[in-house]
Structure formats: structure tokens, C-alpha cells
Amino acid sequence: MATELGAESFALDLEVLIGEYENKLAEADTEEVKKRVSELLEACKAMNGKSLAELLTIVDTGAFNNIISAYCMKAMQDLDKSEEECEKVLEKLNELYNYDADSVVVPMLTVETEEDGE
Secondary structure, three states: OOEEOOHHHOEOOOHHHHHHHHHHHHHOOOHHHHHHHHHHHHHHHHHOOOEHHHHHHHHOOHHHHHHHHHHHHHHHHHOOOOHHHHHHHHHHHHHHHOOOHHHHHHHHOEEOOHHHHO
16 A cells, blocks of 8 residues: 655755765856856755755745746746736646645655555
């Protein structure tokens, strides 16, 4: 039987990613690249070892929602979607933003148990 895992069950291990960004930072040849890689590196360091519940708390903010909406709108405009299509997608995003992040993401996180293989 598949077992649902709670958000507290996960701890983010970003050490490999941190190492990659540190290497990229050492190789960066422009200030613009150094700035962007430094920002990504600091974000990874800030989230390293945090639980999924903590990550979901950060993601479940108005500022994050605005960022997602802006990227979504830009992608739709680049794909020449109609204004009506863009509005429908943004309305759907707004509905999703009103869900508790834990209730949307965590049910998708399951682990197959030995009983499932039988």
C-alpha cells in the first residue's frame, strides 16, 4: 500500500547543488554572472536542510505567487496566446494560490511499500 508522506518527512539536501554553484562562481568571468550565481548559491544555502513544510511555507506567499504569475503571463505572451486565454490561466492560478500548499503537494508525495509489489 502506498504511504502518504508528510511534509515534515523531507529534508532538503542541497549540498551537491551548492558545490556546483560554488564551482560556477569560481569560473564566472563577468560581474553579471557572478551576481546571479551568488544569488542562487545563497538561496540554496538558505534552504539547505530545511523541511518540505518549511519550503512550502515560503512558497505559499503573495510575493511568490506574483512571481509565478508574471512568468506565466510572459510565457503565454511569448507564445502569442490570446488575452482571454491568459486571463483564464491567471484565474486558475489564483484559485490554486488559495489552496493550502501542504494539501496540494503532499498528497502527491507517496512511497511504494513492499505490499504494493505483491
